[in-house]
Amino acid sequence: MPGKRVHMKQVKLKHYAPAVLKETDMEVKSSEITLEVEEGSQDVLVKNFYLSCDPYMRHRLTGLDYSHHPSFKIGQVLEGFGVSKVVESANPNFKPGDYVSSWTKWEEYSVIPKGERLTIIDPSFAPLSYYLGALGMPGFTAYVGIYEILKPKKGETIFVSAASGAVGQMVGQLAREAGLYVVGSAGSQEKIDLLRNKLGYDAAFNYKEEEDHVAALKKYCPRGIDMYFENVGGKTLDAVIDNMNPFGRIAVCGLISQFGKEKKDGVSNLYKFISARITMQGFLQSDHLHLMPKFMELMAGYLKANKLVYFEDFADGLDNAPNAFCRMLSGSKIGKQIITIAKD
Ligand SMILES: NC(=O)c1ccc[n+]([C@@H]2O[C@H](COP(=O)([O-])OP(=O)(O)OC[C@H]3O[C@@H](n4cnc5c(N)ncnc54)[C@H](OP(=O)(O)O)[C@@H]3O)[C@@H](O)[C@H]2O)c1
Structure with a gap:
């Protein structure tokens, strides 16, 4: 499959922030990038819809490796949990149009090497963003x-x-x-x-x-x-x-x-x-991922019985991603902090 040259936004670490984190320690940059899914590679190209702001990511912005999460390097695109849609696939487990929960980058499109940590999700079961929170x-x-x-x-x-x-x-x-x-x-x-x-x-x-x-x-x-x-x-x-x-x-x-x-x-x-x-x-x-099916079964029952409510706070677009991450840490948001990049 020939590579596509695209202009897209990415959120990168600009300065290490071992003490206080500021929005300006991250930067949103537009770059021209080749998105390539080589035949036989098992790679998957996805369009990112939602990104998750999670507290553990804070450790990765310090430049220190004191936690079990290694720090990002300066200039590295942030990565974390996301919800995405498959655009192109060299992996038989995924086809264009599949919705997936993903381990992805803070950018508009990502190539997921070997389709690793992608899981197909059902959009009719719950709102897609729930896969970053209540169901994630x-x-x-x-x-x-x-x-x-x-x-x-x-x-x-x-x-x-x-x-x-x-x-x-x-x-x-x-x-x-x-x-x-x-x-x-x-x-x-x-x-x-x-x-x-x-x-x-x-x-x-x-x-x-x-x-x-x-x-x-x-x-x-x-x-x-x-x-x-x-x-x-x-x-x-x-x-x-x-x-x-x-x-x-x-x-x-x-x-x-x-x-x-x-x-x-x-x-x-x-x-x-x-x-x-x-x-x-x-x-x-x-350490407990083997329990995920049991958890999903319990959640399915709660959703069916209307027993589950879940509050989310959406930031619009990658331009607002650094602010959303800081809001999550300071408590200025209500519920689960999500960044919306695209909608279906
Ligand atoms: N062990 C694991 O596997 C695992 C997995 C996921 C998350 N976690 C941990 O679980 C905790 C909650 O994560 P989350 O994703 O649900 O985040 P969250 O609660 O949605 O967001 C973090 C919240 O912590 C509160 N907070 C910030 N600084 C505080 C302070 N100095 N004192 C008291 N509260 C403060 C703020 O809300 P207020 O307005 O209430 O202050 C802030 O919004 C975090 O500590 C995270 O690291 C652990």
Whole structure:
């Protein structure tokens, strides 16, 4: 298949940002590129529709390799989860017109080497963008954290931080379905209303307006905390530990409050682990991918029964991608942050 020369936009890393990330640390550049799918290569050319803004990508903008996600290099096109449509394929598993969830670049079209990490998705099942959230990596993370790590028992209390985000809103709904008392925190009144009125949380508070997090958790979790779905770290974690019931469990999913901090806040009340016999376990959703079919089956049931709602915040076009990524980190968005590049 002969290569096509096209002009297209790409989002690249401009400066490493080990401390504070600014929009200007990324740049949107238009370049002339040859899109080539060589016969026999198994490669697949896709048109990108939606891109996902995920917190782990922040590690990849630092120039430091301290996490399990290696840093992007200066000038490298950003990459991550996406939803795309196949345009041309040298791979028998994919044909033009297929919709796929993808591991793709932040650009308009991408050649996916050997079609790796492409999965065909069904647009009639749910909105395509859901495959980046409710039906994608964040939803699956919520499922793994609850069922594989925390192992809930009906009637227990779960507390969730960053509760209205991509992962948090799914944690809340799965926890409600598991018969738990569900309490969440988020960073604005609008998000608290969403948690209470739309996402099935029994109680919720704005952590930015609570001086004393230990007292706030006492108030909103009157029977103490049996499980904590940890998304933020820092002083929230210390306050949760102080409020944990005997044999409490903590699933450490993420520590977003610690991003860019040279000196990380630590756990200052480790003694409580002994007196309350607390278990704390970190996890990566990617270790549990064999459970994906089970997760999709559960989600199919919820969607059919109209039990699932999902809030998304769409940024329009690659020009707005750096801003969208920073909004996701700062909490200026509501729900799952997505970048729309094209529509069908
Ligand atoms: N372990 C895994 O396999 C895995 C997989 C996916 C995600 N994660 C982790 O899960 C967490 C949530 O990810 P997500 O995709 O759902 O992101 P998200 O919640 O949609 O977005 C991040 C949110 O974190 C909150 N936040 C930012 N700085 C904060 C701070 N200093 N203190 C408290 N909250 C802060 C903000 O919302 P507010 O308005 O509420 O402040 C922000 O919107 C992240 O820590 C991420 O790294 C882990």
